[in-house]
Amino acid sequence: MKPPPFKYHDPRTVAETVELLARNENAKILAGGQSLMPMLNMRYVQPDHVIDINRVEGLSYIREAGGRLEIGAMTRQREIEYADLVARRAPIVREAILNVGHRQTRNRGTLGGSLSHLDPAAELPLVSAALEATVHVQGPKGKRDIAMAEFPAGYMSPSIELDEMVIGVTLPVWPDGHGYGFVEFSRRHGDFAIVAAAVLLDVEAGGKIKRASVTVGGVGPSPVRCRDAEKALTGEKGAEAAFRAAAETCRTIDAMEDVYAPAWYRQHLATVMTRRAMVAAFGRAANAR
Amino acid sequence: MAGDLLGKPIPRIEDRPLLTGRGRFVDDIHLPGMVHAAIVRSPLAHARLRGLHRGRAAAVEGVVAILAAADLEPHLATTTLxxxxxxxxYRLVVDRPVLATDEVRYVGEPVAIIIARSRYIAEDAAALVDLDLEPLPAVSDARLALRPEAPRAHSGAATNVVAEFTMAYGDLDGAFASAAHIVRTSLLQHRGVSHPIECRGAVGHYDAVQDCLVLWSSTxxxxxxxxxxxxxxxxxxxRVRVVSPDVGGGFGPKLVFYQEDILVALAARIVGAPVKWIEDRREHFMATTQERDQHWDMEIAADATGRILGVRGHMIHDHGAYTARGINLAQNSAQIVPGVYRVPAYELRVTLALTNxxxxxxxxxxxxxxxxxxxERLLDRVAQELGLDRAEVRRRNLIPPEALPYRLPIKTRGGTEMIYDSGDYPACQAAALxxxxxxxxxxxxATARAEGRYLGVGIANYMKGTGRGPFESVTIRVGPSGRVSIYSGATAIGQGTKTMLAQICADAIGVDVARITVVTGDTGTIALGHGAASSRQAVNAGTSVxxxxxxxxHKLLQAAAIHLEADATDLEIIGGTIRVKGVPAMAVGIGELADALAGLPGxxxxxxLEPGVEASRHALFEALTFAYGTTAAEVEVDIETGAVAIRRYVVAHDSGMMINPMMVxxxxxxxxxxGIGNALYEWMGYDAAAQPVTTTSAEYLVPGAPEIPRIEMVHIEIPTPHNPLGVKGVGESGTIPAAAAVxxxxxxxxxxxxxxxxETPIRPTRILELIAASRR
Structure with missing residues (x-):
């Protein structure tokens, strides 16, 4: 479990990084290293160039602008976990991040690294999809924005060019008092989820659901928005049967399979996790009380 | 003072260096000129090895040597382990070759060893060795291996049955003929990999000055x-010295002598430089011995009140591709079935199957x-059949204390009788309940059910023969420095053995623990030894110490009596000093006495007196001493996800007199x-081609601290008559009943x-399948 030889690069700017990406074939960016380092050691990936962006400036920030949250690609997960701004404006992100690995891995792991790695069960891509985030990338030709819905090109493959890198994310903010629920099932604390669900509910005075976002991770190759469930929830007032019916629509999502979790189990868990997340979200909505 | 230390939770003498980063594990050994090894392993479970092409690998800069079986043969007196x-x-002798020659028989089997300037380079080269392999049909499942048409795990072998035996006693036919109830059950029991925090590792060093081959091995x-x-x-x-330095856990598989042990030692001699090999976690999954599948078909005969009349059945045991230790694992399983219960008649036929x-x-x-x-599964079935409480069924069948010593009509592997020596099984079960x-x-x-939650309680009893002999060697020596040295063939692998030995020594002599140094696991310091296994060291090495x-x-008091011109019975040993009771000024240090007894020329x-202050003992143990206990677990099952959470977990046990309760x-x-890992999480999977499918810690689930509940303990101390300390082994006690209780x-x-x-492990998907099947 030692990596094969590679050339190590240590750029200081985004421009320098994308230039290195453009110039070198078979290059990999090293962010927090919590996935890449084990993959290197197991020789699952064998890059010729590793570009370490831990000293690249200006990629670590959490700020609010124009009613949205902006988070830099190299912001450590632990910083997001502890940011008051995130807890206030996008509490589901904090809820999700508590399920990301362990505190030791969160000290190193980054938002941009998680999005770029795009593990099907990872929490941060899931919550980004739930919030309809915009991903900012930069390449030799400049910057561009990608809607999170368009970001995954396939299994563990972001739709960015080989010479582009993720530099930040913008998260739309839901109204104050909105409900949120993030629930996942894993065998052990800190494992990748087998299935995770993120639910956001905007509940109007009187307890009626005005708008819903329901997303599951770990079932398909990338986070899946459950539009049928969202439709089913809209207009409902929090009855258990309504949540059950809405969640049940998730049973038909195309599901992956491996030695631990057959497809039927992932689909079944999708209904359970989304329902539990709906109940949690509704319970937290200010107008539901 | 003598006699005041046993039973005290003194701090472990091992901990300061370990906690301050000054432990010395195999990987901490750095010798001048040392080179590093990687092993080329078989990627297939069964194949003919037609050739090995090392050209591309040999061209990698920094490669020192590539050694295959033929390269080693001239240096070896025998080429199998x-x-x-x-x-x-045994029906077949299937010893592992040092390196595979013409056939490979499991994924991970060593085929060649690469020696290079660094482990990185060695791994680069290992990936470039071309193995010319012709795939052969592989045997994966032990049950399928026994079918006549099954491929052979070893080509050309007459059978896949490596061994078979029957353990039996009593009138079985009579028992089943007269039974009011006969209940059957089939079990698939799986246990997995040992996973010490430190994987295996070895450093070989040929010391030309002393013409001695030194092997540091994590054994x-x-x-x-x-x-x-x-x-x-x-x-x-x-010409050979083997040393176990600090060892980060063993758990059984580090008892085995592996191909890598001889490979590293021999390579050091061949290349003329120290060679280090450190097993990585992936190798541990594939190349370190493990436990695995046992398939049991059992039936129990009981009378109308639930009393056991007889137990019989057949068990198929997955032996793997070679004999790496023996058939003792299956023997242990078979001979402990009756356990703490009165079982008047018993028969278990056991078939050990070779697999790839x-x-x-x-x-x-x-x-x-x-x-x-x-x-325990059989007793639960009896309880269900008779509509009795599970604890009550057990209580009715437990061997009562007045029946001890109790002779089980089964012989141990060494041919000695199994005699349960001491204890109170009903009291232990009652304590756990x-x-x-x-x-x-x-x-x-009932309260939880009303809320839609599913709680359950389970109990299980166990029995474990501990303190397996024949002996453990010990020498204790007091030097002119005033220090006390203990040398033992016992091996310290993280369990506190050094503290245990020091504590017993300090208690017996009357010196401070701080004055004692314990040297274990070094064949250069003591001639004989057996090491850490079978919950044996407190009994064997403890008694010898x-x-x-x-x-x-006694010797110190004799010498002091002469020195102080006093009667030995008037003396006391306090710390490092011997003094006349009540006259503190009349004192002599133990170092001074050791100096005097070391003598001067002329x-x-x-x-x-006899020279020196030292004594050696090899206390002999023919009989096992039996530790036992009861585990009770309360769980909650999430019937939507199949998850099991353990709410309460109690272990009541009798391991005899405790030397150090904290370490117990x-x-x-x-x-x-x-054991909880075995019950719920750990599964070492293989596919039909015998390819391992769980070879990372993300796929093979070792439970972490959050998964393990608080373990509540009840210590029952009933001394065994078999040794002067009254101690029984404890190293395996927690594991044995866990899966049964959970x-x-x-x-x-x-x-x-x-x-x-x-079945074990019982996993969420299986729980949901069982619930779904019951609803159909």
């Missing part, structure tokens, strides 16, 4: 390693968890965690669905 414990039950048994090296190399005993999977050897518990699981509030459980369960320390005390030894707690806790609890939680669980 003949390690199997003796038995008449539980350096003395048997040295014996193997002598046999393989055909050399004198004084990594060889099997004992992991903590060593077959006992499976024996306990079989019996009280601790978990068994009587109040049905009310808790106790006896040697008493002899040293001068006599004071009082004509640690052994029980760690053992329970290991599975029983899960089944109880799911009683509304009438599910029957006969």
């Amino acid at each position: 003949s390690v199997g414990l003796p038995s008449k039950a 539980q048994a350096p003395h048997s390693h040295a014996r193997m090296l002598v046999k393989l190399l055909g050399c004198d005993e004084n 999977r990594v060889p099997v050897s004992p992991v903590r518990g060593a077959g006992h968890p499976q024996g306990a699981f079989a019996m 009280a601790a978990i509030d068994y009587d109040g459980f049905r009310a808790r369960q 106790h006896l040697a320390a008493l002899a040293v005390r 001068y006599g030894i004071p009082g004509g 707690d640690g052994q029980i806790l760690g053992g329970a965690a290991h 599975v029983s609890a899960v089944e109880d939680a799911l009683a509304p669905f009438c599910v029957r669980i006969g």
Whole structure:
């Protein structure tokens, strides 16, 4: 479990990084290293160039602008976990991040690294999809924005060019008092989820659901928005049967399979996790009380 | 002062260096000019090895040597590792070759060793060795291996049955003919990989000055390693030294002598430089022995009141591709089935099947968890059949204390009788039930059910023969420095052995623990030894230390009496000083006495005593001493996800007199965690082609701290008459009943669905399948 030889690069700017990406074939960016380092050691990936962006400036920030949250690609997960701004404006992100690995891995792991790695069960891509985030990338030709819905090109493959890198994310903010629920099932604390669900509910005075976002991770190759469930929830007032019916629509999502979790189990868990997340979200909505 | 230390939770003498980063594990050994090894392993479970092309690998800069079987042969007196414990039950001799020659028989089998300037380079080169392999049909499942048409795990072998035996006693036919109830059950018991925090590792160093080959190995048994090296190399005993430095856990598989041990030692001699090989976690999954599958078909005969009349059945045991230790694992499983219960008649036929999977050897518990699981499952079935409470069925069958010593009509592997020596099994079960509030459980369960939650309670009893002999060597020596040195063939692998020995020694002599140094696991310091296994060291090495320390005390008092011109009975040993009771000024240091007894040229030894202050003992143990206990678990099953959460977990046990209660707690806790892993999480998967499918820690689930509940303990101390300390072993106690208790609890939680669980680990998907099947 030692990596094969590679050339190590240590750029200081985004421009320098994308230039290195453009110039070198078979290059990999090293962010927090919590996935890449084990993959290197197991020789699952064998890059010729590793570009370490831990000293690249200006990629670590959490700020609010124009009613949205902006988070830099190299912001450590632990910083997001502890940011008051995130807890206030996008509490589901904090809820999700508590399920990301362990505190030791969160000290190193980054938002941009998680999005770029795009593990099907990872929490941060899931919550980004739930919030309809915009991903900012930069390449030799400049910057561009990608809607999170368009970001995954396939299994563990972001739709960015080989010479582009993720530099930040913008998260739309839901109204104050909105409900949120993030629930996942894993065998052990800190494992990748087998299935995770993120639910956001905007509940109007009187307890009626005005708008819903329901997303599951770990079932398909990338986070899946459950539009049928969202439709089913809209207009409902929090009855258990309504949540059950809405969640049940998730049973038909195309599901992956491996030695631990057959497809039927992932689909079944999708209904359970989304329902539990709906109940949690509704319970937290200010107008539901 | 003598006699005041046993039973005290003194801090471990091992901990300061370990906690301050000054431990010395194999990987901490750095020798000048040292080179590094990587092993080329078979990627296939079964194949003909037609050739090995090393051209591309040899061209990698920094590669020192690539050695295959033919390169080693001239240096070896024998080319196979003949390690199997003796038995008449073998049908095939299947010893591992040092390196594969013409056939590979499991994924991970060593084919060549690469020596390079760094491990990185060695791995680069290993990836470039071309193996010319012709795939052969592989045997993966032990049951399928026994079918006549099954491919052979070893090409050309007449059979895949490597061994078979029957353990039996009593009038079985009579028992089943007269039974009011006969209940059958089939079980698939799986245990997995040992996973010490430190994987295996070795450093070989040929010391040309002393013409001695030194092997530092992360092993539980350096003395048997040295014996193997002598046999393989055909050399004198004084040309080989094996040392276990700090070892980060063993759990059984580090008892085995592996191909890598001889490879590293021999490579060091061949390349003329020290060679280090450190097993990585992926290799540990594929190349370190593990426990695996046992398939049990069992039936029990009971009378109308639930009393056991007889137990019989057949068990198929997955032996793996070679004999790496023996058939002891299956023997243990078979002989412990009756356990703490009165079983008037018993028969178990056991078939050990060769498969193309990594060889099997004992992991903590060593077959006992499976024996306990079989019996406890049968008793649950009897309770269900008769509509009796599960604890009550057990109570009716427990051997009562007045029946001890109790002779089980089964012989141990060494041919000695199994005699349960001491204890109170009903009291132990009662203690566990009280601790978990068994009587109040049905009310808790009913309340939870009303909320849609599924709680269950399970209990399991166990029995473990501990303190397996024949002996452990100990020498205790007091030097002119005033320090006391203990040398032992015992091996310290993280469990606190050094503290245990020092504590017994200090207690017997009367010196401070701080004055004692313990040297273990070094064949250069003591001639004989057996090491860490079978919950044996407190009994074997502990007793030898106790006896040697008493002899040293006697000698010190004799010498002091002469020195102080006092009567030995008027003396006391305090710290490092011997003084006349009540006259503190009349005192002499033990170092001063050791100095006097070391003698000077031309001068006599004071009082004509034997020179030196030292004693050696090898206390012999023919009989096992039996530790036992009861585990009770309360669980909650999430019937939507299949998840099991353990709410309460109690271990009541009798390991005899405790030397250090804190370390006993640690052994029980760690053992329970290991067993809970077996019950719920750990699964070493293979596909039909015998390819391992769980070879990372993300796929093979070792439970972490959040998964393990608080382990509540009840210590019962009933001394064994077999040794002067009254101690029984404890290293495996926590593990043995765990799966039986947890599975029983899960089944109880799911009683509304009438599910029957006969497998370990019991995983969420399986729980959902069982619930779904009950609804159909």
